[in-house]
Each structure stands twice: as structure tokens, then as C-alpha cells.
Amino acid sequence: MLNFLVMPKIRYYISGHGLGHASRSCQIINTLRHRHPDVAVEVVSAAHEWFFRGFLDPSVPLRRAQLDIGVLQRDSLRMEEARTLGAYRTFLPERALLVAAESASLRASGVTLVACDIPPLALAAARAAGIPGVGIANFTWEWIYEDLAARHGDFDDVLSSVREDYRSASAYLRLPFHGPFPAGISCENLPLVARRAQLSRAAVRKRLGLVDGRRLALISFGGFGLQDCDFSALASLRDWVFVSEARPGAPAANFIVPPPQGLAYPDLVAAADVVVTKPGYGIVSEAIANGTAVLYTSRGEFREQDLLVAGLRRYARARFISNEQLLRGDWGADLDALLQQPLPDATPACDGDRVAADRLAALARDPGYLGGPPASRSLDRHSHG
Numbered sequence: 001m002l003n004f005l006v007m008p009k010i011r012y013y014i015s016g017h018g019l020g021h022a023s024r025s026c027q028i029i030n031t032l033r034h035r036h037p038d039v040a041v042e043v044v045s046a047a048h049e050w051f052f053r054g055f056l057d058p059s060v061p062l063r064r065a066q067l068d069i070g071v072l073q074r075d076s077l078r079m080e081e082a083r084t085l086g087a088y089r090t091f092l093p094e095r096a097l098l099v100a101a102e103s104a105s106l107r108a109s110g111v112t113l114v115a116c117d118i119p120p121l122a123l124a125a126a127r128a129a130g131i132p133g134v135g136i137a138n139f140t141w142e143w144i145y146e147d148l149a150a151r152h153g154d155f156d157d158v159l160s161s162v163r164e165d166y167r168s169a170s171a172y173l174r175l176p177f178h179g180p181f182p183a184g185i186s187c188e189n190l191p192l193v194a195r196r197a198q199l200s201r202a203a204v205r206k207r208l209g210l211v212d213g214r215r216l217a218l219i220s221f222g223g224f225g226l227q228d229c230d231f232s233a234l235a236s237l238r239d240w241v242f243v244s245e246a247r248p249g250a251p252a253a254n255f256i257v258p259p260p261q262g263l264a265y266p267d268l269v270a271a272a273d274v275v276v277t278k279p280g281y282g283i284v285s286e287a288i289a290n291g292t293a294v295l296y297t298s299r300g301e302f303r304e305q306d307l308l309v310a311g312l313r314r315y316a317r318a319r320f321i322s323n324e325q326l327l328r329g330d331w332g333a334d335l336d337a338l339l340q341q342p343l344p345d346a347t348p349a350c351d352g353d354r355v356a357a358d359r360l361a362a363l364a365r366d367p368g369y370l371g372g373p374p375a376s377r378s379l380d381r382h383s384h385g
Helices: 020-035 048-057 081-109 120-129 141-152 156-166 202-207 231-237 267-270 281-289 303-313 323-328 332-339 353-365 367-371
Strands: 009-014 040-045 063-064 073-075 113-117 133-137 172-175 186-189 215-220 240-244 273-278 291-297 318-320 347-350 382-383
Touching: 009 081, 009 353, 020 040, 020 048, 020 133, 020 281, 020 353, 048 063, 081 120, 081 156, 113 120, 113 353, 120 133, 120 156, 133 353, 141 156, 141 240, 186 303, 202 267, 215 267, 215 332, 267 281, 273 281, 273 332, 273 347, 281 291, 281 303, 291 303, 291 332, 303 318, 303 347, 318 332, 318 347
Parallel strands: 009 040, 009 113, 040 063, 113 133, 133 172, 172 186, 215 240, 215 273, 273 291, 291 318
Antiparallel strands: 347 382
16 A cells, blocks of 8 residues: 555553553543544553543543553552562563564554553564554663662563563653663653643632632542551641542541542642642652642652652652651641742643654654654753752
């Protein structure tokens, strides 16, 4: 078939780990469908189906498939590092079969571009199918697994497989707060990708029944949730109302669980005075983009954490509390101190979804457009001082 008759089509592979990969990918895909309706998009992911139903453009078909391991976790604060590496080793024999199956499917479906956030075998499948594969992320699992393997023994087979797959990429679109990416492959820096509120702060607070000027905190612990917590002490913080997807510990009059249906999560983030969370790309980017302060705790020795904390401290009001404080509900003094912090000096550019969408559309229409990325842009929209 002649090239000018080939319809541009993107298959977007999304890691099932947590919600951050799905969150930013949905934002890019929705912008892509809005700005470039001639470009067809389909999604392959093992992330929560309810999340896609709530946030992904309904014109985009979703196929459920487990194509990576991510990091296994007991909850949002506790990783199972050795079990993660062992699970990937067990996955290795299946990997070759999946690459062959996906590459055949890509050819049969007429896909012209693979986008990937960031299951490594998707990039190997793209190369095997003879089409370009673009990774979009702020880290690779290679970088994460290197750190885990340094603490848990010899997993050279895992690292070699992941490393080889990531070197199959045609290019990378690299998000802010990033680790190192494979050398020698075209790599373009993106502005921040984040979902933003569509409703006003006043409208959301009215929906929540907040008419008395009390402060609002959103408890956000992503797809893994939180265990072993006792937040009964929060009932004594009468100036605060807490919104949570699931009630932790004893019930309290100042809890809203769950939030009313019809309120999108970015609207809740923007309406809150503070988000209480652990550092993950999705919630960090949304808090920064919507100007919300963040009370955060550690998520263990996860390599991405320091990068996200640095971003928080540059672009948001942020304050740390220990896991022990978090789990016993000892938040009052830190919530008050957080809101006394000055506003950040720097404001980031938050149009990474538009930049990525335009780039992907151009590549899907003409793979030769990979000739070289435009000059990288600074993350900051402006900075004072």
C-alpha cells in the first residue's frame, strides 16, 4: 500500500504499576485525540480498568495485557524488592513469546507508531515489527532494577533483558524529574504532563458541603492504598476536613469517604489546601500543576523518590513527615506549618501533553520525522530570584 494511503495509528503501551503511568498517558492521549483526530490510538495496559473508564477518551479502545512487572508492593509505602526481581526472572521465558505476538499484532493492525510508558518489551516488539517505538517516561525500569539488584544479589539476566529492550527504542520523550536514559538514542525533554482541574475550587468545595471555611486535605495513596493506619486522631483536627477514597481506621465526623461521584481527581487536588501522600509522579505533577501544598512521607528506597521530592521542593510548598507520624495520624502541627511556608519562586511549564501529542502525531504520520528532536526547553515557565 502506498504511504499516503496508510492511516496513522498509534498503539500506546502503559505500565500497570500504580496510577502515575496511566494518569499521564491518558492526559497525552486525550490531548492527542483532541488536537489530531485523524490519528487513531489504541491502548494496551494492565492498569486498573476503572481508571481508564474514568479518564481515557471513550473513542480509544483498551486491551488488557500484562507486559511488565513494575515493582511489587504490599501497599504504597512498602516495596517487595527481591520478589520483584524474582518475578521478572520468572517472566523472562514468556517475554520472547509476548514480543513475537505483539510484533505480529502490530503489523496485522497497521500500527504506524508504538508509544510506551514504559514496558520494555513493547519497544522490542516495535523494532521486531519494523516500526518506530518511542518511550515516554521520567525513568526506565532498567534504572530502578539496577538499584534493587545492587541490594539483592545477582540478577544480571533480568538487567540484561531489560537493558536490551530499552535500547530497541527509536527515541525517548523524557518527562521532568527524570533519571538517566539509554545513551545514543534521541531523547527530547518534555515539559510537565499533568491533569488539571476543570471545576473551580469554590464549586468543588460546595459539592463537598464545605461552606464554613474549614481547610481541606486530600489523602492520596494511589493504586496500592495504605495499610496499618489509625487516623482516629484526625477527628480532633476540627478545622480540617479529610477526603479519602477509603476510610482508614475508626470513622470520624470530619472525613468524607468516598468523595461524591462526578468529581474528577484533579478537581479534588485543586480544591484541597493540602494533599497528604507519598511521592509518585501522578500526584506530584498534579499538585504542582494545580498549586496545592503537599505533606509527604517516604515510600522506602525507591530510586525515583529523591527526584520527585526535589521537584516538589522547587515548585510547591512541601513538608516531610515520617511513616510513623503518618500512620498514627499525627499531622496537625505539620499541616499548619506547611501552610505557613511561602509560595514557590518558580512556576513550571505544564503543557507537556500538548508537546508530546504533537510529536507523536507527526511521528505516526511520517516515521522519517524522527530525524532529530527540537532543542530541549527549560522546565520552568518563569523563575524569580
